Amino acid sequence: MKKRKITIAKAMAEAICQEMRRDPSVLVMGEDIAKLGGVFGNTRGLLEEFGAERVRDTPISETAFIGAAVGMAASGMRPVVELMFVDFFGVCMDAIYNLAAKQSYFSGGQVTCPMVLMTSVGGGYGDAGQHSQTLFATFGHMPGLKVVIPSNAYDAKGMMIAAIRDPNPVVFMFHKALQGMGWLGTVQRSVTDAPEEAYVVPLSKANIVREGSDITVVGLGATVHMALDAAEELQRDGISVEVIDLRSVAPLDRDTLVASAAKTGCVLCVDDDYVSYGIGAEILASVTEAVRLQKKPRRISYPDIPVPFAPSMEHAVLPNKEKIVAAVKSMVREQP
Amino acid sequence: MEPNASRRLWMYGTMVLSREFELAIKAAYLEGKQPVFNMARGPIPGEMHLSNGQEPCAVGVCAHLKYSDTVTATHRPHHVAIAKGVHLEAMAAEIFGRKTGLSGGRGGHMHLFDARVNFCCSGIIAQGMGPAVGAAMAAKLRGRRDVAVSFIGEGAANQGAFHESLNLAALWKAPVVFVIEDNAWGISVAKAAATAIERNSDRAAAYGIPGSYVAGNDPDAVYAVAGDAIERARSGEGPSLIEIDTVRLEGHFMGDGEGYRPTQEKSGLTARDPIPLYRQRLETGGVAGRALDDLEIAARSAVEQAICFARKSPEPVAEEAMQRVFA
Numbered sequence: 001m002k003k004r005k006i007t008i009a010k011a012m013a014e015a016i017c018q019e020m021r022r023d024p025s026v027l028v029m030g031e032d033i034a035k036l037g038g039v040f041g042n043t044r045g046l047l048e049e050f051g052a053e054r055v056r057d058t059p060i061s062e063t064a065f066i067g068a069a070v071g072m073a074a075s076g077m078r079p080v081v082e083l084m085f086v087d088f089f090g091v092c093m094d095a096i097y098n099l100a101a102k103q104s105y106f107s108g109g110q111v112t113c114p115m116v117l118m119t120s121v122g123g124g125y126g127d128a129g130q131h132s133q134t135l136f137a138t139f140g141h142m143p144g145l146k147v148v149i150p151s152n153a154y155d156a157k158g159m160m161i162a163a164i165r166d167p168n169p170v171v172f173m174f175h176k177a178l179q180g181m182g183w184l185g186t187v188q189r190s191v192t193d194a195p196e197e198a199y200v201v202p203l204s205k206a207n208i209v210r211e212g213s214d215i216t217v218v219g220l221g222a223t224v225h226m227a228l229d230a231a232e233e234l235q236r237d238g239i240s241v242e243v244i245d246l247r248s249v250a251p252l253d254r255d256t257l258v259a260s261a262a263k264t265g266c267v268l269c270v271d272d273d274y275v276s277y278g279i280g281a282e283i284l285a286s287v288t289e290a291v292r293l294q295k296k297p298r299r300i301s302y303p304d305i306p307v308p309f310a311p312s313m314e315h316a317v318l319p320n321k322e323k324i325v326a327a328v329k330s331m332v333r334e335q336p
Numbered sequence: 337m338e339p340n341a342s343r344r345l346w347m348y349g350t351m352v353l354s355r356e357f358e359l360a361i362k363a364a365y366l367e368g369k370q371p372v373f374n375m376a377r378g379p380i381p382g383e384m385h386l387s388n389g390q391e392p393c394a395v396g397v398c399a400h401l402k403y404s405d406t407v408t409a410t411h412r413p414h415h416v417a418i419a420k421g422v423h424l425e426a427m428a429a430e431i432f433g434r435k436t437g438l439s440g441g442r443g444g445h446m447h448l449f450d451a452r453v454n455f456c457c458s459g460i461i462a463q464g465m466g467p468a469v470g471a472a473m474a475a476k477l478r479g480r481r482d483v484a485v486s487f488i489g490e491g492a493a494n495q496g497a498f499h500e501s502l503n504l505a506a507l508w509k510a511p512v513v514f515v516i517e518d519n520a521w522g523i524s525v526a527k528a529a530a531t532a533i534e535r536n537s538d539r540a541a542a543y544g545i546p547g548s549y550v551a552g553n554d555p556d557a558v559y560a561v562a563g564d565a566i567e568r569a570r571s572g573e574g575p576s577l578i579e580i581d582t583v584r585l586e587g588h589f590m591g592d593g594e595g596y597r598p599t600q601e602k603s604g605l606t607a608r609d610p611i612p613l614y615r616q617r618l619e620t621g622g623v624a625g626r627a628l629d630d631l632e633i634a635a636r637s638a639v640e641q642a643i644c645f646a647r648k649s650p651e652p653v654a655e656e657a658m659q660r661v662f663a
Contacts, residue, residue: 027477053477054477056508058504059500059503059504059507061500061501061503061504063466063496063497063500063501064465064466064469064497064500064501064503064504065466065504066466067463067465067466067467067469067470067497067501068466068467068469068470068473068501068504069470070466070467070470071406071408071466071467071468071469071470071471071472071473071474071484072470072471072473072474073470074406074456074467074470074471075406075454075470075471075474075475076474076478077470077474077477077478079470091496094460094463094497095463095466095467098458098459098460098463099458099463099466099467102447103449104660104661104662104663105439105442105443105660105661106439106442106443106447106449107438107439107443107449107451107456107660108437108438108439108440108442108443108449108660109439109659109660109663110438110439110449110450110451111449111451111456112663113663114663143661144661144662146662167662167663168662168663
């Protein structure tokens with residue numbers, strides 16, 4: 001059978017659609033998710049099939065509708081809600097980290113919170129510091145939330161289905177550089193084959209997307225692709241790079257990270273979130289607590305500055321393939 | 337809508353139960369905290385927000401509710417929890433931080449959940465309102481006649497969540513009733529110093545929904561107004577907002593010196609206690625004092641049993657702290 005290629009946007013919409021057909025308690029809420037099909041295309045076609053009762057455009061009231069999602073989840077529904085940009089979390093954080101994240105704990109397990117909060121992350125397209133952050137670590141820091149980000153359409157579909165079926169609140173992040181919206185530009189490798197039928201990709205497992213022996217490069221979302229591009233180039237220089245797609249920020253798949261670090265003895269983390277107290281810090285701490293590395297580990301992250309508007313500044317501070325290639329070369333050549 | 341005789345007795349008995357419960361909690365809370373007040377000491381650590389005086393709000397509203405209806409309450413939750421039918425022993429044990437508590441000691445007095453009767457509360461002002469809209473919509477979407485009630489204080493009406501939730505509920509005709517317990521104080525700040533208008537119930541007009549103000553901290557008056565609002569919600573006509581004039585007989589929290597409260601107001605509090613006033617009304621209306629005495633005895637007995645259960649229950653072991661983070 002001929003393989004089809006779909007975008008992450010299409011994969012997400014298809015996953016939600018199939019779960020809505022399967023389970024009448026699934027519904028979708030958010031700004032511009034009905035008629036428009038989502039600013040990022042991830043709810044396209046749902047209104048037409050399921051109608052306005054189950055596919056609800058909301059007012060610009062994140063506090064109310066994300067809070068409502070928590071109440072719905074407590075009452076047996078499975079809401080999928082969209083926070084259009086992760087940067088908007090400041091207006092509705094209580095519902096996320098005090099209500100959703102603590103519902104299971106504070107109820108002693110009596111009440112679950114099966115909701116998905118999908119939200120776009122990432123910059124690189126000149127939208128500046130209130131629409132370009134990733135905030136992986138901000139959400140990963142809070143107990144009670146699962147936080148995931150797919151790097152390709154196959155994972156996006158399977159992880160969305162897993163997220164909807166999960167009894168816990170799942171923050172499902174999607175990177176704008178991978179989303180497959182014409183107006184944003186898309187890394188082509190994120191557009192992949194994905195089975196038509198429903199399937200699940202576990203939410204707690206990192207994925208070794210390229211095997212190698214000299215160094216482990218860990219990425220998530222967009223930086224997975226930068227790492228893969230760098231690995232191809234480095235291969236020509238005889239450097240064998242193992243690339244791990246983190247997929248899940250919380251829970252963190254420390255087993256996969258530690259096993260790879262033990263094999264290569266050398267770890268580089270690449271992410272587009274702020275460096276301090278960030279993804280790289282947590283991964284390197286976790287790995288070095290478990291394994292004596294042969295080389296000094298390193299991070300490539302976003303510096304601790306707001307995302308600037310001018311492309312000449314923004315692109316200079318984002319991670320990219322060239323920075324990874326340079327870092328890997330200097331790391332593997334370092335004398336142990 | 338007037339309460340009949342049995343509803344009146346239920347309201348009286350439930351107010352007394354709540355009061356007896358809080359008196360017992362208050363006594364236990366103060367153990368180990370005297371002569372020097374240290375919040376971390378004694379069998380009940382942490383903040384303690386008593387609801388003495390506000391019982392009419394809880395009973396007048398909850399008299400109309402079933403277990404399948406949802407209630408979200410506040411940091412001052414005991415009276416509402418009791419009126420909603422939350423398991424008294426498990427609630428007492430939770431407040432004492434015991435293994436047998438509603439959440440095994442993970443939540444304490446500000447985070448009470450009883451899924452059996454669809455009750456929960458949160459320590460963050462106004463943030464139960466969104467979840468109440470959600471619970472109401474869940475009932476509506478599934479074709480059930482259940483409603484949700486969100487209790488808040490008058491200070492919460494100045495939160496963004498209040499306005500967002502009223503708008504959303506009105507827009508979606510959610511079967512929800514928002515109940516403001518106006519005890520006139522947001523910790524130390526008087527309502528008049530925090531709220532631009534006299535009555536928050538007037539704010540209902542901004543969302544095209546009914547708003548009612550109930551004066552006098554009167555259970556019967558609350559019962560009447562809440563009954564109409566809940567019936568309206570149940571029959572699919574949408575949300576309402578109610579503000580109830582009530583009184584906080586205690587400080588904001590146990591240990592609050594209340595230096596901000598006018599002496600005149602403080603000295604007049606006993607006369608405003610709604611429970612003796614309601615008893616007097618019932619007796620004047622022909623209810624035998626003996627019947628009311630019996631309710632008081634039953635309440636004291638239930639509370640004694642609940643506190644005893646809590647004290648005898650084991651403390652959770654440290655490993656249990658690591659459980660239930662995820663379902």
